[in-house]
Amino acid sequence: MTAPNQHRVADEEVAETPVGEMIGNISNDLSQLFRQEVELAKAELKQEAAKAGKAGGMLGGAAFAAYLAVVLLSFALVFALDAVMPAGWAALIVAVLWGVIGGVLYVNGKNKLKTVDPMPRRTVDTLKEDAQWLKNPTG
Template sequence: MTNSFPHDGAHRAEQAERTSLGELIGNISDDLSQLFRQEVELAKAEIKQEATKAGKAAGMLGGAAFAGYLAVVLLSFAAVFALAAVMPLGRAALIVAVVWAAVGAVLYLNGQKKLKTVDPMPRRTVETIKEDAQWLKNPTG
């Protein structure tokens, strides 16, 4: 009994001879397209996984900020009541409020100063793009 589908080198060579150049290029194109789609799917999966981790971290940081806020409020009340032991309650509250107003003013002024140094234009990237465009116009230099 002979095998009607031989799997030896002669059969592969014969099959390769029958395949046209156009078919080979088409096969390569299909393989590259499939590979590209698989890479895109992998990238999507990785980005989704990283976004989930970032979301959890952001939630924890938000919770920490809220806990810090509550601590500052309660410590401020404690300071008011501690000062109230030696002066009227209204004056103690006013002193704590003035301290917080001063802290807020200093933070505001420093933040405003830093904000003025922010440059929204990605200057290095713009320069690189200009250089690339110039090179494309005259690749020989």
């Protein structure tokens, strides 16, 4: 059979296919497409959740490290400054220093969280393409 004959046979099969069966096939195809889009959205959201978890872990680690540093180094610095000034002033200076460090850690963690994108962009793009195709399947 040559290629033109194959096309003619396929055209005849399509012409003989009942409308109900064609609608059923379209429905099945749309259902499968929807399931694939949902799976893509799940994959994207999982990836973004992992990024958010890492950022949260970094913030938690930074807070714990800052706490330990404040406790241990504050005592050492207060005792060192106590040699040249009253202990109250030494403790105030140390507290301000660790407040600045904590602020820097907070800003860095907050900026990391801004890179997390909760919108499944690829899924949205493919849904737009699917909707466009449904409006104009031949073009």
